Amino acid sequence: MKNYQFLNPIILPNGVQIKNRVVLAPMTEQMAFQDGTVSLEEINYMQQRAGGVGLLITPVAYINKEGKGFEGQLGVDDDHKIAGLSKLAFAIKSRGAKAILQIFSAGRMTNSHITRGLKPVSASAIAAPRNGAECPRELSQDEVVNTIKDFAEATRRAIAAGFDGIELHGANTYLLQQFVSPHSNRRTDQWGGSLEKRLFFPMTVINEVLKVKEKFATPEFIVGYRLSPEEMEEPGISLDDTKYFIDKLQQTDIDYIHVSMGNVWRTSMRDQSDSVPIIKQLRKVSSKKPLIAVGSIRTPEQAEDVMNSEIDFIALGHQLIIEPNWVEKVASGQEDSIRYQLHAADLDDLGVKPPFLEFIRDMPGFDILGLDYADNREIVKVTYL
Ligand SMILES: Cc1cc2nc3c(=O)[nH]c(=O)nc-3n(C[C@H](O)[C@H](O)[C@H](O)COP(=O)(O)O)c2cc1C
Helix, strand or coil: CCCCHHHCCEECCCCCEECCCEEECCCCCCCCCCCCCCCHHHHHHHHHCCCCCCEEECCCEECCHHHCCCCCCCECCCHHHHHHHHHHHHHHHCCCCEEEEEEECCCCCCCCCCCCCCCCEECCCCCCCCCCCCCCEECCHHHHHHHHHHHHHHHHHHHHCCCCEEEEEECCCCHHHHHHCCCCCCCCCCCCCCHHHHCHHHHHHHHHHHHHHHHHCCCCCEEEEEECCCCCCCCCCCHHHHHHHHHHHHCCCCCEEEECCCCCCCCCCCCCCCCCCHHHHHHHHCCCCCEEEECCCCCHHHHHHHHCCCCCEEEECHHHHHCCCHHHHHHCCCHHHCCCCCCHHHCCCCCCCHHHHHHHHHCCCCCCCCCCCCCCCCCCCCCCC
């Protein structure tokens, strides 16, 4: 058995010890009921993956009805959801992982079918540059303030439900990122304009969330922030913008920064002459806050490579769908039995239900495309390595 660094514990800035550095990446699995209430299937799916990892980040939950981004998505938008969410938090914690509820508003990255008739909202009335994207409505000043309250209220509910923390989903082009982006934020009031002003929304959300923590939780409650370091849109968020943002995050009381990328070693999309992996550049900027890196990490060796760059945590997405016991197998020297291929015969066992399978199949860049489950007795060959 090898002494992998990622199996070592780590202490967060708030003093909480996390048993190891492996994180379940947040992954929407579309298993909630249509009103956003958690289902037993979803609880079982999460619990199955909570035995080995130090931190388990749930699929993203919407903070208000117009912020719902997917069918079958978990909601944290009203107090009636607390009972179900507390079952989810308990199930995760009972297996030893810290339970982190990821929260967001999808902003312009949804449509009025998913929101059941509500027009999507954003910083400005600019549609995402995607085929078929609905043009959102610009949030009024009062609505911006109310949306910030919705983030705070969602945090209060996460605390009431017994979660160990929340993660603000400021990545992957959703509302928090839409305020930072010069593409989606064309406002001329205090919420838009210069980079500093575009950061005012996420910074205010963070401050309000931290106030809720102070009022309703103990210092052990974990607050993380997930961001995408760049975006393709023109004009769009640059790596320098993100470095500036991370510098500001150093001065807050959050406990970690989660850098969302499809490949952990990705270099700049916007500046092709820059060959230094983004994660290494951000490590230098984030001197005070632990970093979570993610993206195409499958094997223990790949995970250890990331640790060698002094990154604090590695998050696994695809790999923990396929192999819920990845950490346990590595820790007990059974690496040879780690699954790297998804077999149709295992889908039930893995808790992957039909809507989730559909979701995965439609996802660009997901290797499972081509999966033929019409006859689910057939072995599905998907190569990940
Ligand atoms: C099915 C699926 C659902 C996802 N849902 C979320 C989500 O709810 N929140 C989020 O921040 N990222 C989400 N992601 C992105 C993952 O957290 C992760 O960053 C990405 O899959 C890259 O890591 P991997 O290569 O280890 O899978 C999702 C990814 C997948 C494949």
